[in-house]
Amino acid sequence: MSSRHRQSGTRPTPSRSSIVPSQTPARRPAVEEELPPYKKPSHPLNEQALTKLRALNGPSITQLKDHNKKAADRITNAAALVLDTLYERQAAVAQKRAKWDKSIDTESRGQDEARLAELQAQVDEFSKxxxxxxxxxxxxxxxAQRIEESLxxxxxxxxxxxxxEYATQRSQQQSQRASQRAWESQARRTQSRDEDEDVQDEHETQVSMGPTPGPTPPDGLRPSxxxxxxxxxxxxxxExxxxTSISYFGRYSKNKEYSTFKKMVHDAQYRDDRPLPNPETWFTETGEPALGVTGHGEDHDDDDDDDDDIVMERATISIKCPLTFLPYKDPYTSSKCPHTFERNAIMEMIRKSNVRVGGGSANNGDKAVKCPVTxxxxxxxxxxxxxxxVLARRIKRLQEDKAREAEQSDGEEDTQILTSQRPIASVQSRIQDPSPSRLQIPSTLGTPRSSIVDDLGSSGEEHE
Structure with a gap:
């Protein structure tokens, strides 16, 4: 008996082998089954249907909107990265051109310019x-907004x-039934007077089996x-x-993600303080976006209005928050005015505010503060x-440029210090000379060193 149990545990039996094919069809989706024909509802929504309807407009819509927001951010960052690469290559070639114009290292000129032209073409295609x-x-x-609003x-x-609709159709059907019964009753009374009983039975059979000239309920007795x-x-x-009937200008020019994209592309291309052109110039006469049109061009200085705009734009650029007086770490810009603040500082002000707006009364609405800028x-x-x-990017670039300049300045000062120390070593090697004039040279050369140290300690302008 025990050997039979061991044998049955190790060898598959016909009954066990049949398990595999029986499970295979169950895993296949029932794609071959056709849905029954659609029938319009015949009754209003009950409470269970209302609950399911409310559940449609839920987390899935929020996830879709979040996904869209992340996609817009990644596209914007990708555009900036691509244009940064092109800008750096253009700057490097521009430095080489200064040497090429002096006939220095001209061997690689053709190859470098060909690579730059190829990269430019790739960037243009990718930007499109x-x-x-x-x-x-x-x-x-x-x-996604249409889906959310429609739900x-x-x-x-x-x-x-x-x-x-249900009440209207039921009322119509009841009226039609009453009219039908009245007509049939009148027909029977008329026929009973004029025809014999056999003819009357034949007529009633026709009435029960076929359509009558009187009104009949739509779709039988079932509301649709x-x-x-x-x-x-x-x-x-x-919707x-x-x-889709709105122009491209109406669709995109006031969209926050699209405006950020255009600002990022503009900053990556020019890296200066010239303002972003008016959104009306972003699109062609046919409505298509004017790709690559983000700057005023070389002749914008001829227009006095453009010059005024440039001055105003440059005057508003600052790397310090007006609330903390410290360099920005996470700048947040207002959508109502052109002012920017450190996120934590302005959010804390709003949280502590006792003023509310947009609620219709003092106790409703959202907390708000008056813009802190005078x-x-x-x-x-x-x-x-x-x-x-965009502002965070520009601030980071300004801070990097400032640190680079400070590094170069420190390097120049170190060079000056080393230069001033070199004569001291040569003099000290000759200290054994008893000549008083030679022994006084080190003290004379020490004065520039102390003056350099004083200059390092008095960087007041940079500190301010």
């Missing part, structure tokens, strides 16, 4: 694709609309209501048509402030 991707992301965001509209309007899916599809399609009367809420990646 990034531009198209950014517009697609914005369109997807608008689609919210359904939750508010679909139950009442279905209830109203507009489905929730039909309402949703109709509203989404209508989509309205969106002369600005805008009321700022937390949602009016957003991270400014």
């Amino acid at each position: 694709k990034l531009e198209e991707s950014m517009r697609a992301v914005i369109d997807n965001g608008a689609a 919210a509209w359904l939750q508010t309007n679909a139950p009442g609309r279905l209830q109203k 209501l507009t489905g929730v899916s039909e309402m949703y599809t109709e509203r989404v399609e209508r 989509k048509i309205d969106y 002369g600005c009367d805008q009321m700022l809420r937390m949602k009016d402030l957003n991270h400014d990646p």
Whole structure:
């Protein structure tokens, strides 16, 4: 018996081998089954249906919007990275051209310029694709907004609309039934007077089996209501048509992600304080984005208005927060005014504020503070402030340039100190000479050293 048990545990039996093929069909999706034909609902939404309808507008929509936001950020950062690479290559070739013009190291000129031209073509093509991707992301965001708004509209309007349709159709059907019964009754009374009983039975059979000239209820006795899916599809399609009928300028110029993209591209291309051109210049006459048109060109100095704009733009650039008086770490710019603050500082002010706006009363609405910049009367809420990646990028670049200049300045001063110390070593090697004039030379050469040290300690302008 024990040997049989051991044998049955090691060898597959026919019954066990049949398990494998029996499990295989169960894992396959039932794609061959056809859904039954769609029937319109015949009753209003019950409480269970309302609960499921409310659940549609939930985390999935939020995740879609978050995904779109991350995609826009990555596209913007990719554009900046690509243009930074091109800018650095252009700067390197520009330095070499100064030597080439003096006939120095001209052997690699052709190769370097060919590589730069190739990189320029690649960057132009890549920038075009990034531009198209950014517009697609914005369109997807608008689609997500349509879905969210349409679902919210359904939750508010679909139950009442279905209830109203149901009551209307039931009333119509009841009226039609009453008319039908009255007509049939009148027909029977008329026929009973004019025809014999056999003819009357034949007529009643025809009435029961075929259509009558009187009104009949639609779809028998079953109401046919507009489905929730039909309402949703109709509203989404209508909103989509309205969106696509808007010009490219109307779709993208006021979009925050698209504006940030254009600012980032502009900064990566020029790296100076010239202002971003008016959004009207971002698009061609046919509505297509004017790729690469982000600067005023070489002749912008001829326009006095442009010069004034440039001066104003440069005057507002600062690497220090007006609240903390310290260099920015996480700059947040207002969407209502052109002012920027350190995130923690301005958010703390808003949290401690007793003023509320947008709620219709003193106890409702969002907390807000008046813009801390003198002369600005805008009321700022937390949602009016957003991270400014372009400003953060420019500040980081300014700080790196400042650190680089300080490094170079320290290197020059160290060189001066070493230069002043060299005669001392030569004099000390001759200290054995008893001549008084030679022994006094070290003290004379020590004076420049002390003056250099004093200069290092008095960097007041840089500290301010």
